[in-house]
Amino acid sequence: MKDTISQNTNRKNLLQLLWLRLIAIFGQVATILFVHYFLHIALPLTTMFSVLLLLVIINCLSFYRYKFQENISDKSLFIELLFDVIALTSQLYFSGGISNPFISLFLLQVIIGAILLQRIYAWLIAIITILCYIWLSFNYQELHAFHHHEEEGNLFNLHLHGMLISYIFAAILLLIFVTKIIKNLREGDEKINFLKRKSLEKEQVIRMGLLATGAAHELSTPLSTISVILGDWKEMNLKKDLIEDVEMIETQLSRCKKILSKILIDSGKERLNQATIVPVKEVFDKFIKEWTESRKPENLIYDFEGKSDKKILLDDILTQAFFNIFDNALEASPAFISVSVLVTNDNIVVSVEDKGKGFDYEIIKQIGKPNLTTKNSSGLGLFLALNTLHRIDGDLKIENLSAGGAKVLITIPLKNL
Numbered sequence: 001m002k003d004t005i006s007q008n009t010n011r012k013n014l015l016q017l018l019w020l021r022l023i024a025i026f027g028q029v030a031t032i033l034f035v036h037y038f039l040h041i042a043l044p045l046t047t048m049f050s051v052l053l054l055l056v057i058i059n060c061l062s063f064y065r066y067k068f069q070e071n072i073s074d075k076s077l078f079i080e081l082l083f084d085v086i087a088l089t090s091q092l093y094f095s096g097g098i099s100n101p102f103i104s105l106f107l108l109q110v111i112i113g114a115i116l117l118q119r120i121y122a123w124l125i126a127i128i129t130i131l132c133y134i135w136l137s138f139n140y141q142e143l144h145a146f147h148h149h150e151e152e153g154n155l156f157n158l159h160l161h162g163m164l165i166s167y168i169f170a171a172i173l174l175l176i177f178v179t180k181i182i183k184n185l186r187e188g189d190e191k192i193n194f195l196k197r198k199s200l201e202k203e204q205v206i207r208m209g210l211l212a213t214g215a216a217h218e219l220s221t222p223l224s225t226i227s228v229i230l231g232d233w234k235e236m237n238l239k240k241d242l243i244e245d246v247e248m249i250e251t252q253l254s255r256c257k258k259i260l261s262k263i264l265i266d267s268g269k270e271r272l273n274q275a276t277i278v279p280v281k282e283v284f285d286k287f288i289k290e291w292t293e294s295r296k297p298e299n300l301i302y303d304f305e306g307k308s309d310k311k312i313l314l315d316d317i318l319t320q321a322f323f324n325i326f327d328n329a330l331e332a333s334p335a336f337i338s339v340s341v342l343v344t345n346d347n348i349v350v351s352v353e354d355k356g357k358g359f360d361y362e363i364i365k366q367i368g369k370p371n372l373t374t375k376n377s378s379g380l381g382l383f384l385a386l387n388t389l390h391r392i393d394g395d396l397k398i399e400n401l402s403a404g405g406a407k408v409l410i411t412i413p414l415k416n417l
Contacts, residue, residue: 010072013116013181017080018066020112021059024084025052028091031102035095044094044141051090058083078113078121085109085125089132097140098133106133115181223257255294280348281308284341287319291326299336306343310414313392321388325352325396325408328382332356333405343414350410358400367398 029052036043062080066072088109092100106129113125230253233246281304288302329337333354342349367382386396394412401407 009187010074010077011066011070012187014062014066014072014077014080016180017077017084017112017116018059018063021055021084025055025059028052048091048094051087051094055083055087074118074121078117078124081109081113081117081125082128085128085132089136092136093140096142097136099140103133103136112181219256223253227253227257276314277311278314279308280310280312280341280343283312283314284339284350287322287326288339290319291323295327295330297330297337298334301336301338303338303340304343305341307345308343310343310348312348312412312414317388318392321385322350322410324382324385325410329354329356329406329408336405346414348410348412348414350412352408352410353401353405355405358404358406359398364398364400367396 028048032043032045032048035041036045065076085106088105092098092103097103110122110126110129113122116122117125227250230246230250234243238246284302284304288300292300326337326339329352333356336355338351338353340351340353342351367386382396382398389396389410389412392412394410396411397409399407399409
């Protein structure tokens with residue numbers, strides 16, 4: 001995954017290099033024409049424009065590769081930058097060698113290489129530019145204008161002006177393109193860090209699942225013992241109100257056994273084996289019905305709007321995620337819960353509101369961490385629900401309402417289901 005992100009970043013940076021090369025081509029055309037026709041310094045126009053034509057062809061081929069090749073390696077970027085170094089060396093060779101004030105543009109290639117490439121490739125670019133500089137000290141085509149000794153002062157001023165133009169040109173390009181390249185690199189690093197965080201969260205969820213499965217197995221014995229004791233109590237001559245309490249305990253105990261059995265059974269299943277594609281309205285009608293029958297809330301308002309024919313991939317894990325959210329709302333506000341579902345072409349948006357005390361600021365700020373304390377628990381309900389939604393690229397947000405209470409907003413993209 002890290003290699004894929006790096007290749008995507010390289011692809012973005014390749015586009016920046018192509019734009020940089022295109023600007024360099026136009027800049028060279030303007031400079032060559034200005035020097036030849038306005039400064040009256042004879043240049044080998046045919047040869048220099050041939051180099052530019054070759055650079056244009058290379059740029060077109062590279063752009064084709066950018067459009068149709070997904071994976072761009074560091075070596076590819078190195079070769080692209082090497083083309084630019086060779087082209088610059090060729091143009092300097094035909095226009096005075098080291099006496100050409102634009103020779104400082106070699107530094108632009110070195111700086112881009114240092115930012116863009118791996119260390120070994122960056123060093124190669126630096127070494128190649130140094131060798132090209134040294135080679136140009138002894139090998140270049142002399143310009144006749146540079147050997148008019150009687151005009152030495154004017155030529156020196158011209159050289160200084162050329163150095164100024166070269167500096168301005170390099171500074172502007174660095175400011176524009178290196179900034180974009182660094183932004184691409186940062187985005188790549190952020191994606192890698194995001195994937196690392198997701199990996200840690202998944203490991204935490206797996207660890208919690210193992211602990212839950214182990215706890216479910218261990219709890220079966222004490223629950224069976226309690227069931228036996230309750231059966232013995234019912235045979236005693238108890239008062240009516242005590243008998244009702246025992247029956248209530250038995251009901252809750254039966255629910256605990258059912259939950260634990262489900263954990264033990266589901267721990268051996270794969271998601272695809274237990275998932276089914278069901279119309280969205282049917283799913284949420286089922287959620288509300290099952291949850292209402294088991295929790296018996298005093299006042300629940302349920303509203304469904306939108307495209308009921310859309311379908312969703314339903315499994316027990318998603319069911320448990322919504323039940324956790326509903327349970328949190330019920331505990332915060334036993335007298336009122338509102339659940340509204342809106343289905344569009346792209347998303348399912350579920351809003352769960354209550355009239356409780358709302359969430360603390362720290363809870364909202366650090367939503368999804370397993371060590372949160374929303375009440376007398378560790379916030380595992382929100383943590384598990386959020387991670388379940390992340391598996392299908394969904395999201396969960398919480399906020400406090402101005403009129404009191406809190407709202408949990410769940411968004412599930414339909415295209416990923």
